[in-house]
Amino acid sequence: MVVVKEETRRGPWSEHEDRQLLSFVRMLGDRRWDLIAKVSGLNRTGKSCRLRWVNYLNPDLKRGRLTPQEKLLVLQLHSLLGNRWSKIARKLPGRTDNEIKNYWRAHMRKISKECKRGSSLGTSLVCDSLSLISETPPQSISSLAEENGMDGVKCYSMDLIWDEIESSAGGFGRGMDGACDISCSLVPSLSKDVSEPQWKIDEDELRMSLLDDARSFFSNFHNDTEAWFFNQT
DNA sequence: AAGAGTTTCAACCGCAGTTCG
DNA sequence: ACGAACTGCGGTTGAAACTCT
Numbered sequence: 001m002v003v004v005k006e007e008t009r010r011g012p013w014s015e016h017e018d019r020q021l022l023s024f025v026r027m028l029g030d031r032r033w034d035l036i037a038k039v040s041g042l043n044r045t046g047k048s049c050r051l052r053w054v055n056y057l058n059p060d061l062k063r064g065r066l067t068p069q070e071k072l073l074v075l076q077l078h079s080l081l082g083n084r085w086s087k088i089a090r091k092l093p094g095r096t097d098n099e100i101k102n103y104w105r106a107h108m109r110k111i112s113k114e115c116k117r118g119s120s121l122g123t124s125l126v127c128d129s130l131s132l133i134s135e136t137p138p139q140s141i142s143s144l145a146e147e148n149g150m151d152g153v154k155c156y157s158m159d160l161i162w163d164e165i166e167s168s169a170g171g172f173g174r175g176m177d178g179a180c181d182i183s184c185s186l187v188p189s190l191s192k193d194v195s196e197p198q199w200k201i202d203e204d205e206l207r208m209s210l211l212d213d214a215r216s217f218f219s220n221f222h223n224d225t226e227a228w229f230f231n232q233t
Numbered sequence: 234a235a236g237a238g239t240t241t242c243a244a245c246c247g248c249a250g251t252t253c254g
Numbered sequence: 255a256c257g258a259a260c261t262g263c264g265g266t267t268g269a270a271a272c273t274c275t
Contacts, residue, residue: 097264
């Protein structure tokens, strides 16, 4: 006799499954996912149930695109926390780590594409990202860092920042093949998240203009103040 | 109108950390 | 103290929706 083990269901959730999961989460809470998976008869893994709840069914979730304010906050927090999406998500009530991660990747893709094209939009997007980071008041960064248990973080003055840009770039990350890599340590996460040669632009000219644009951008915003950056060690 | 290219979003996977017996 | 089971996180993928040519 052959016992056929029913395959665990995968793929998109049906409305019926959603309703079922919802009612079991109400009964058992949103912690015991393996138990929920077993007793609900959903034939899904606990992991899958948790994910569906966290990313979709949880009534506390906000629907729709991130607002401009939320986008700014994501960029600021990412500059501080790196790819710790769940930590970033905790600062944006109603948003999930998945949502934020997706937004960040889309944002980076946009920048890299524009850079590839060599358009000024690419430059401005990069500057936007840099400015968002620097607009965060030092005090709030400090408190955020403390909250997240990041003691010993490194603060940068504007001078240091520019030193770093210029040195890391033998100009802007002059890579092995001489291409432009603006994902210098100034914005550490850029290089980590963008796969492929997405930051590579051939023209030295563009490299210098990016640098100039960024420099003038910063000088406009920071005549009187210093921006603070953190490096995780 | 249609096909190609791009973006968005939901879901899966593997791994690391935590809990429990 | 140890190992198994469970949970949470970050990276990745793929399908659907949307936009462009």
